[in-house]
Amino acid sequence: MGEKKVKGRKSLNRKIVLFCIFCWVVPIIIIFVSMTTSYKDNIEKKLVNIFIEKLRSTDVFLSNHLDEAIESIRKPSYEYYLEKAWNKYVLEGSSGRNDCYTTISSNLRNKFYWDKRFNVCSFYIEGEVEPFTYLSSSNISMKSYMEEIHGRVQEIRDMDSSYTQIIVDNGRVFIVRNVYTTNNYEKFGTLVLELNIKNIFEDISLDEGQSLAFCVNNPNAFVSNENFLEDESKKNIADEILTQYSVNDRNKIIIKNNNDYYGYFLEAKHDDYHLGILLTVDKIVVDAEMNYLYGMIFILLLITLPVLIIIIFFLRNQITAPIDKLVEAAKDIESGKLGVTVSGGDMPNKEFKYLQHSFNKMSRQVQYLFNYAYDEKLARKDAKILALQAQINPHFLNNTLEIMNWQARMAGDETISNMIEALGTVLDYHMDREDKRLIRLSEELRCVDAYFYIISMRFGKRLVVEKEIDEELLQSMVPQLILQPILENAVVHGIETVSTGVITLKIYHDDIKIYIEIINTGKPMSEEDKDRINKILSNDPDAIKPVPGKHASLGIRNVNERIKLIYGKKYGLTIEPIEEGKTRSLICIPYHEELDEEMDDMISKITILGK
Template sequence: MHTKRKFKVHEWKKIFNRKQFSLKKQLILLISICWLLPIMIIFVNMSSTYQMDMIKKTEDIRMEETKAYTMALSYNINEVIDLTKNLFYDRLIETPWQKYMDGAIDWGEYYDESKKMINIKFDKDWRIDEAFFYLLESPEQIYPCTTGELEVFQGNVKEAAHEVSANPSARVIVKVVDKEIYIFRNIYAIHGYKKIATMVIKLNTQELLNRMNSSDEYDLVFYINKGEENITYDRETKDCEQKKEILEVVKYNFKREGNIIKQYQLTDREKQYQGFVYQKAYDDYNLCSILIIDRTELFVVFKTLVNLVEGLLIVVIPILAIFILMFKKNFTFPIEHMVEAFKEIKEGNMGIQIPRDRDTMPNQEFIYLVDSFNEMSTKIKYLFNYAYNEEIARKDAQIIALQSQINPHFLNNTLEMMNWQARMAGDVSVSKMIEALSTLLDYTMNRESKRLISLAEEIRCADAYLYIISMRFGQRLQVEKEIDQSILQTQVPQIILQPLLENAVLHGIESENRGTIWLQVYKKEANIFMEVRNTGKKLTKEKEEKIASILNGEQEIKKGRGQHTSLGIRNVNQRIKLIYGDNYGLTIKSCGENITCSTIKIPFEGDIL
């Protein structure tokens, strides 16, 4: 698996490195990204995080609305329940009934007195539609307590009232009967705690719902006390199977767990509608509210934003197309003409000119660039036709002049005659020294005027010089050499090692009257290094800086002892830089305690300037 992944990465690199994209394509891509990417980011964000966040917030709002409707309805029901409790505690029915039982008043006076006392509390309350009571001794005799006509005490309402009357409890009973909210309660006499009557109150259900200011966007349904019926503020719940499905599930749950506070959400099986349910248990009843909405309402805000993004795209894409066309005409086309002209120069067509007409260069900035390019092209042609050959000739003359400064003016024939006489006299040491000196002089005179020779010849000259110096110092001079034999045929500038050896002897060995010289020639990466190390006095930082300025020609060489070697090492450095360039040359630095390193760096089989 790991190998396969590496292969894929390698293949992608090959694809991208095979051909670089043009500036025109890069800029068009960049502009398109800058225009379209923000819109796409907004759209993607809305499609995922923002969409879910908006749905969650909408659901939370709907749930809070459901809670608010529950609290509003329960508040009004509780207020009416408190009024019925006052009937018991204020003895509004018991007092007239006691008078009637004592014979102090007749039936007519009993009813008038009871109705007058109850009507004060009930008749002006907008929540109460109708209210009446009946005595248990004569349940068929109904006593209205409000000004409205008594029309409800029949059918299911009458049956529910008699069920309450048969129950010995004095608790308030809240029921939904025929889609209306009723409150039932048995009235007991405080003295002797005898049940004397049953009170029935019909709430103004529709007005209670109307005052909740519920929206037409959803349906609002209430269940009370696990009843089979509900009250609703909708228009189509009865005819919608999906909504009925939600209500059946809620009714089932409410029957099982109606006595606990609970909130939850549910949808129908087709995911078309969503219900928000909140139920709460009160002292005298349990109330459950269901708010049913079409699920498309959850996406209303999101759809609005999607429409906005689509509108932006409709506007942005034509503008982007116009911008790209203008950009190509005023920017990319002129650049393409200039790139083609540069390619012509690269192919050797010096002096090429770019037309400066309006069709080719549509704006002032590019006209200025074209004029500058044409002028530059003309100058380049002149430099290549005249100045280059002149510069090459100047370099050759300078190299010959530098070499001539260190070529001795001795006659090699004279040395051959001296060598012959030494041999005849039997003086072998003198003969070998003369042979070494002859080799050295023959090499430095360079009768063939070669600019480059083999590394083997350069080392042969260095060996001749070291032999002469070793004869001078004897055992006081130690010479160690380490030469890479594989690079001996490499071409190098002439007379570059001898000046370094002379400098090592003059400033190192002679100052201490003894010492060691190491000669190391080796190849490292694409370069050849020739390193001469010698013992002697410590090379200070100031001395290093002075030597560097001499090598670079920044400091004038003073006459006196050491002038010849200073000229020699400077010439070596300058010749190498003229032949190979400024990245190569000679450096002299301290490389240890009382050890100085002189290092030449040249390219291995490098190109010559």
């Protein structure tokens, strides 16, 4: 369960990278959202206010211009030179026409021709169709004037009113006023002035991407500093605005926009006219500020990205890389490679240097403890095996000496010599001067042959020995002295109980185990015998206590325990009846040497301690 939880968690390296990215991206996103929402709205509001203020200042400027022009066209009525020249012309008839023309032209030239605010000045004598006097400072021909403006002027001439009228036609602005006599209020002429639009717009400051147009009284006639209505997008904005236009509004702001432009329109009611001013602003220019802001954010991202990479690299080098080394070393120890140390040069800081030193020290201590515990267990096992082997010798030696003593009493012949030689072989094998735990099977069988010779001297024809041995196994390593105690048990509990007995020794193997099988004839085993043997083999203390008149069977217990100590609990000795009058003793040992489970447990505990 714990291992699954560990696997399901993200690594520290990934968490650090995600944390750094989070700390980098979130502030940038917050800044970006703030600038593209509230900051952008604030900028847009400020720009709208700026443009509206520009419209109001333009309204003041244009109205001053128009008011001055209106005032200029009223002055001749109060200066009497037009009226005097006309009276003289009326009294003298045609003879006074030239004087009238000279007087009027001279005065109008002085007042308007040289004034840069005006392009054209014309004066009509009542009753005449064409202008009596025509002055143009901008090379506008009389013919053009007559074709474009004369008709509109005639409409005002036909009116019986001295109010100043403003005509806007084809981008030109004309101020028209009928002139009356001061005595009897008789209309005697009409004065027309054309404003110099270029001069007006030159005095108005416009920023890049801005265009200005205005209309007077008539919303369908705009005057601009450029071919304003030739731009379809600007014309569309003007058309949308004019749907809300009203000459009755004294002060009204209309704001429209499309894909290309922002449009701001101001309606202002003045004493003599209604003025509408349209300011269009190119969106590219307006959005340049925001684009500049976005560019700054992008540059900020480009600048902070390397910083983020440096921070991640620094944390990787200072924290996660040393931790990875420690984790890899811990995994090696977990897999059984005791004594593994963290190498790879110096740690990046003193904290991990201390952890490296402590980890390496702990790993070496774990290896030492494991080796110490392993060697100690082997020593204890060897000591126990030697002690068990030592228990066998006195019993066998006593029996052998008894037989030799009996044989000597019967007759002194060559047989005694052979028996003594066989006994010497067995005694030498039991003494085990080289103190070996495992020997080759061929050496064990040599001792078995000597034992069979000695036993055959005792039983003679009463004992028949049969052998079936796989010669391939003669070089296999087996525990020392595991056959003779089993054979002795077969003799004592089998052969001695019948008149004629057979002992069969079979040694064979499969892919996993070596089997040593000893079958002897004798009396059938009772249930009591089976229970006692099982208790002996399970090392029951009560079963191995000496019983008067019965063999203690310490040999089979020792053989079984030695095999389990050396190879593990799944190997050992079993004794069971196989058919009427036959008993089988079966030893199982591994075909290839294995560690026992107890040793595996110890290794696991040492490994856990190392973690």
